[in-house]
Amino acid sequence: MSVSPVPPQAGLGRGPDWITWPLRSAAVLHLFGVLTQAVLAGLFVTGDVDMLAWHRTNGGFTHVMLYLQLVASILLWRPARGPAWPALAAAGLVAAETLQVMAGQERVLAVHFPLGMAVFGATTMLTVLVWQVTR
Numbered sequence: 497m498s499v500s501p502v503p504p505q506a507g508l509g510r511g512p513d514w515i516t517w518p519l520r521s522a523a524v525l526h527l528f529g530v531l532t533q534a535v536l537a538g539l540f541v542t543g544d545v546d547m548l549a550w551h552r553t554n555g556g557f558t559h560v561m562l563y564l565q566l567v568a569s570i571l572l573w574r575p576a577r578g579p580a581w582p583a584l585a586a587a588g589l590v591a592a593e594t595l596q597v598m599a600g601q602e603r604v605l606a607v608h609f610p611l612g613m614a615v616f617g618a619t620t621m622l623t624v625l626v627w628q629v630t631r
């Protein structure tokens with residue numbers, strides 16, 4: 497009888513490669529889009545007004561990457577019998593980013609700026625966790 501020094505992580509395990517890699521890829525691309533959003537917003541508020549159009553366009557790309565991540569997370573959870581938490585986290589980010597887009601379009605910067613920072617932090621954590629836990 498052997499004793500494992502690391503306890504099993506029930507419900508956090510990896511899924512099959514056919515969905516793990518698309519999930520990881522979508523998470524990284526979404527994180528890249530969120531990072532780019534922060535850079536473009538910073539350039540805009542320092543006076544480069546042309547960056548607002550780029551910020552809007554990149555926001556669309558970023559939102560699409562999040563929806564791909566959500567779909568991959570659902571596929572990991574349901575047909576692949578993987579953990580449910582990536583799908584729940586991605587769904588939470590969809591809600592936050594939808595509010596983020598609405599606040600940005602309405603120019604409610606008191607919501608848009610801090611929510612953007614929260615989305616950045618949550619996206620970073622989710623991407624790291626997706627890579628660590630699905631290994």
